[in-house]
Amino acid sequence: NPSTIDVTALTDRLAFLNEADQLKRIERASRLNDNSRFENSAEHSWHIMLHAMVLEDQAGSGVTLDRVLKMLLIHDIVEIDAGDAPIHGVVDHAVMAVKEQKAAERLFGLLPDREGQSLIALWQEFEAAETSDALFAKAIDRVQVPISNLVNGGGSWVTYQVSLAQLDQRVGIPVSRGAPGVWAWLRPQLESFFREHPALTG
Amino acid sequence: NPSTIDVTALTDRLAFLNEADQLKRIERASRLNDNSRFENSAEHSWHIMLHAMVLEDQAGSGVTLDRVLKMLLIHDIVEIDAGDAPIHGVVDHAVMAVKEQKAAERLFGLLPDREGQSLIALWQEFEAAETSDALFAKAIDRVQVPISNLVNGGGSWVTYQVSLAQLDQRVGIPVSRGAPGVWAWLRPQLESFFREHPALTG
Numbered sequence A, B: 001n002p003s004t005i006d007v008t009a010l011t012d013r014l015a016f017l018n019e020a021d022q023l024k025r026i027e028r029a030s031r032l033n034d035n036s037r038f039e040n041s042a043e044h045s046w047h048i049m050l051h052a053m054v055l056e057d058q059a060g061s062g063v064t065l066d067r068v069l070k071m072l073l074i075h076d077i078v079e080i081d082a083g084d085a086p087i088h089g090v091v092d093h094a095v096m097a098v099k100e101q102k103a104a105e106r107l108f109g110l111l112p113d114r115e116g117q118s119l120i121a122l123w124q125e126f127e128a129a130e131t132s133d134a135l136f137a138k139a140i141d142r143v144q145v146p147i148s149n150l151v152n153g154g155g156s157w158v159t160y161q162v163s164l165a166q167l168d169q170r171v172g173i174p175v176s177r178g179a180p181g182v183w184a185w186l187r188p189q190l191e192s193f194f195r196e197h198p199a200l201t202g
Ligand SMILES: [Ca+2]
Pocket: B076, B141
């Protein structure tokens, strides 16, 4: 019934959804499993949501999958303004945090006030990595690329000359905090890969 | 704790997640908002989940957003084997339905039995378009491209020489069943577009 529609709210939401389309053009340092091209942040977000759903029973107690899925759905939208900071790249984290906060305010700010504020809060919860939901979401975000790299010949580990010790820090710590069983499963496979490919990586 | 992990289940799930990566290479008939390239089904799935979340209040009563998000997360995975059937293309729907059912069985069948069965059931619910959740999910799936085409100069309407009467059938019917307020908002804009661009379309 047209008379019950808040036309302004719908118009603002659609402006946000159209702006969000740009996430499909944000290129990441990681590649598709078949090595054909770099992955973009929109399809990456889809893929890690699938990981979260399928690996739900690996989450700690008190994790609500529905909140995790929403977190992962929006977690990279700030990259439209701030760009992607590759996990193995050299990044000034303080500068990046300021850029991302501004990006969150501009992008989620396209939405009607209360809706935008609630997505900013959800994004900040993800970034802070303190709640159970955020810890699982962060673990899932970190675990997708290693799983891909195991099948695509090393991928971004080769580009960035990453060592197993660096993976233990950058992937092992967050994944064992949020999804310890996945790390216990993954770690021996990483060890084998690095043993078998000493020349590829750092 | 490694001793509590069902290693076989994790290995099967990860095989499914790696296979699902191929959705990033399934090209659709629709283009990005900036017209730079065709959209793929993985990033499309991400984008329509964002639409569903932001347009949640346009859903009918009895719709559970969390189930809708899961439906949209998996709704296109069958395309890895069956390909994308463009909404405005010429498609033998009976042949396509058989292909998609086989695809669902192979792809979701990579998962542990009970998990795979539950995703096949969710996908079938989406396809059947009878429950409230499926009707909203279908409406959202249909509404993203028209919203993009309004800003990208017509997109797939031009390629397929689509008329407003055809959009009323192919988009208007499902969108007004699942998200009537969105259709009431969109229809006048489509009318203006087709009035202003008589030469572009069918
Ligand atoms: Ca589709």
